[in-house]
Every structure is written in C-alpha cells, then in structure tokens.
Amino acid sequence: MRYVSTRGQAPSVGFVDAVLAGLAPDGGLYVPEAWPQFSRAQIAGFAGRPYHEVAAAVIGAFAGDEIAPAVLLEMCEEAYATFNHPAVVPLVQIAPDAFLAELFHGPSLAFKDVAMQILARLYDHVLAAQKRTQTILCATSGDTGGAAVEAFRGRKNVKVVALFPEGRISEVQRRFMTTAADPNVACVAVQGTFDDCQAIVKQAFQDQSLRQAVDLSGVNSINFARIAAQAVYYFTSAVALGAPERTVSFCVPSGNFGDAFAGYVASRMGLPIARIVVATNSNDILAHAFEDGRYARGSVTPTISPAMDIQSASNFERLYFEAVHRDPVETARAFAAFAEVGVIDIPPQAFAAMRALFRGVGIGEDETLRAIVATLNETGELIDPHTAVAVAALRRVGDLEGPVVVLSTAHAAKFPEDVARASGVTPELPRGAANLAALAERFDRLPAEPETIKAYVRAFAEA
Numbered sequence: 001m002r003y004v005s006t007r008g009q010a011p012s013v014g015f016v017d018a019v020l021a022g023l024a025p026d027g028g029l030y031v032p033e034a035w036p037q038f039s040r041a042q043i044a045g046f047a048g049r050p051y052h053e054v055a056a057a058v059i060g061a062f063a064g065d066e067i068a069p070a071v072l073l074e075m076c077e078e079a080y081a082t083f084n085h086p087a088v089v090p091l092v093q094i095a096p097d098a099f100l101a102e103l104f105h106g107p108s109l110a111f112k113d114v115a116m117q118i119l120a121r122l123y124d125h126v127l128a129a130q131k132r133t134q135t136i137l138c139a140t141s142g143d144t145g146g147a148a149v150e151a152f153r154g155r156k157n158v159k160v161v162a163l164f165p166e167g168r169i170s171e172v173q174r175r176f177m178t179t180a181a182d183p184n185v186a187c188v189a190v191q192g193t194f195d196d197c198q199a200i201v202k203q204a205f206q207d208q209s210l211r212q213a214v215d216l217s218g219v220n221s222i223n224f225a226r227i228a229a230q231a232v233y234y235f236t237s238a239v240a241l242g243a244p245e246r247t248v249s250f251c252v253p254s255g256n257f258g259d260a261f262a263g264y265v266a267s268r269m270g271l272p273i274a275r276i277v278v279a280t281n282s283n284d285i286l287a288h289a290f291e292d293g294r295y296a297r298g299s300v301t302p303t304i305s306p307a308m309d310i311q312s313a314s315n316f317e318r319l320y321f322e323a324v325h326r327d328p329v330e331t332a333r334a335f336a337a338f339a340e341v342g343v344i345d346i347p348p349q350a351f352a353a354m355r356a357l358f359r360g361v362g363i364g365e366d367e368t369l370r371a372i373v374a375t376l377n378e379t380g381e382l383i384d385p386h387t388a389v390a391v392a393a394l395r396r397v398g399d400l401e402g403p404v405v406v407l408s409t410a411h412a413a414k415f416p417e418d419v420a421r422a423s424g425v426t427p428e429l430p431r432g433a434a435n436l437a438a439l440a441e442r443f444d445r446l447p448a449e450p451e452t453i454k455a456y457v458r459a460f461a462e463a
Ligand SMILES: *Cc1c(COP(=O)(O)O)cnc(C)c1O
Pocket: 110, 111, 112, 143, 144, 221, 253, 254, 255, 256, 257, 258, 259, 260, 307, 308, 386, 409, 410
C-alpha cells in the first residue's frame, strides 16, 4: 500500500514512512493510493469478534506487508487491554434507534486514547527495527497531551514532551500528563495560551538543526495511522447494530475532522453508512462547509467543549481531495488560498459529493448544556460537553436512516464543573483513575519563548 500527498508534489511512500512523517514534505496530507476493500462477508464476520481482532484487520489493510500480521495483532491486543471495558468501545442505548459509542474507556478517558495507544506501539516497533529514537513534541489544549503521555510513557525508543498552557486546562486533564513518573516523559506548563504553544511547536519543527538533532516527530490528528485506528469503531459499532444488512448513521462531535473523516474511510472500505452528521460547537466552520458550501475561517471562541475549539480542520483537506476526484493541483490551490485568505468556496460538484454522506450542524453553549440535562433525565446517562454537542445535533436533524451511533468522545468526569453546572450532578472518575488526585505531579514551568523551549527539548532529548 502506497501513500500519496493530497498536494501531489511529494513522492509516494509506504505506510511506515507516512506514519513517521505525519505531514508530507509538500505540506499535503498522506492518503492511501486506493482504499482497501472489505467484502460484505468480511464485514459480517466482524460481528462478535474481540475489538483488537477487528482493529488488526482494519489497520492491517492499511499497513499492507510493512507490519507482520501477527505483530500487529499483538500490538492491538496490548493497546486495547489498557481499556477498562471488555468491549473496548461499548454501545449504550439512549433512544429506540440511537446509541452512544463510548470511546472514553482508555487510560486518559478521552477518545484520543483509541488511536494513540496503537500509534505508540507502532512507533516503538518501527523505530526499534530502524535502530532509531525519536522525540515527540506536542502542544495540547487538553486531551491530546494526556493521551500521548499515557500511550508513550515507558516506551524505549521515544521521548515525549507535552506543552500545555498554564492554568488553561482542567485539573483532571493536567494530572493525566503530569503524574506520569516515567523518565521518557516531560511536561511543560507554558506561560501563555494554547495558540502560543502551537506556534512554538511549529517553530521547533521548522528548525532543521533541532529536528535532526532530536529526530522530532508529531502525533497530531493528521497522522494517517490515527485515522485508520479510528475507522475501527465505525465497523464494530455498525456490525453490532446489524450491518452490513442494515445501514447505520453516525453523529460525530468534530474539531479537526479526524474522527468524522475516519467514518468516510470506513464507508469507502465497504461499510454501509447512510449519513455522517458533523456536529460542531459555536466554532462552526465545518458545519457551514457542509451546509453552505463555504469553508471559511473565523476567530476561535472558547467553549465548554474545548477540544473542538478549532477554526481550521486539518483533515478537511483529505475529504476535499477526494471530493475533487483526487485532483492534487486543485487541492493545493484551494488550501494555499485558504492559508492566505481563510476561505474556500467548494466547487458545486465537490459539494454535492460531500453532501452524499455528510451533513453539518453547529450547536451553541445553551443547547449543549440542555442536551446534558435532557440525556440525564431521559436515560440516566451523564454525558460530557463534547458528546452533548453531538446529541444536540442529532436532536436537531431528527430522523436518520437506520440506527444512529453518536460518538461519545470523553468521560463526563473530565469536565466535572460544566457537567455539574448543567445537570446538578458531579460526575465521578472511574475506578483506576480515581487516585489521580493523590499522585505527585511533575512538570516544568517555562515562558512562552520559542528559543527557551527549543533548548529545553534538546537538553531533554539528549539527556
Ligand atoms: C479531539 C476531540 C474531539 C474532536 O475530534 P477531531 O478528530 O479533532 O474532530 C472531540 N471530542 C473530544 C473529547 C476530543 O478530545
């Protein structure tokens, strides 16, 4: 399986190189040259199988012969054994034909664990084979850092540095990072905003001497292995509800569009999906793209679903590439223009192609809070604000074809204040995470100065 860049100016690469590189050298995103296919019989055969077996089949279809199937199966088994539910991603019914797929039973209680746990094992395996060590640098507005630290802690060939904006993430989110005692993990409270952290990471990646010295790598949501790992629960959820005989719809709380794009991938691989509803908070660039055909950046408004406070959904470039019949010249033109002026007017044919599967819905703060209360009253389930955005979107669109799966992306206890404010009930951390408050924290504080942080990364990587 070869991977091509959406901008067409980089040579094609294999799975391992696509995963280690993240972004393609021409600034595009890697996509497989052709979508692997599952027959109806193969999909039907996923029913009742352990999650890690389906994961190995789906991810294996993208890895081709670059990772031995037995090795991949073992990695998947190990990765999903870290989840504290035997189904890994269980379904919970909330209405006659609506279900939550709970993606938050991993070590950091957020859906990022699903992909990060397997990504960390892939990295360690591939780097060991190449006798290489890498340094992962990530900026986090909350969940990515915790998932990355949980996944990469204790790995032999990778060090991880997580930057977070001091005082701007929840205590639970911070503790998932800072309580890791492993020597390959460093957490830095940056005296600035999330945007400052991201800008510093970007500068670090542009510093060729640092990049080479510490073999810098990123694990953000454009990494294709993350997309492949996220396609898995579309399969397991849909077959549990009767696919491929029945067609299933999904409702997805979206920010960077990685999770929702994974649904597109599952559909292209043969899973019969009727509709994917892309639910955003008031940062609704994606909702507008799918409803009005105009992808236009606004300024970011902080909300109670902070993991979705995004106005430039990186993975949208992959869908655009598909919708313009994989024309890399048009894709490069559109996203260069977007970088400059912040707008893409989606060509009518491409818009129609997107609408064949996707709908967009933007949800405000009040509606989000009301969805938390309504879900609690009607079902007894306490949902987090990200999940609530998707539940509210489902209420707004009404009937969809077949059963609907709402992706539930975080445990309510990660956002205890907002959930309690909405519902009057304070969610409790599950057993296992409950002693988080008692563990010692370990992190450094640094000013939001690129040079200071780059020096810190270098010293940590070389120690
Ligand atoms: C990252 C995240 C999302 C958004 O997922 P994307 O793949 O960026 O669209 C939604 N909810 C939670 C809790 C997240 O951490």
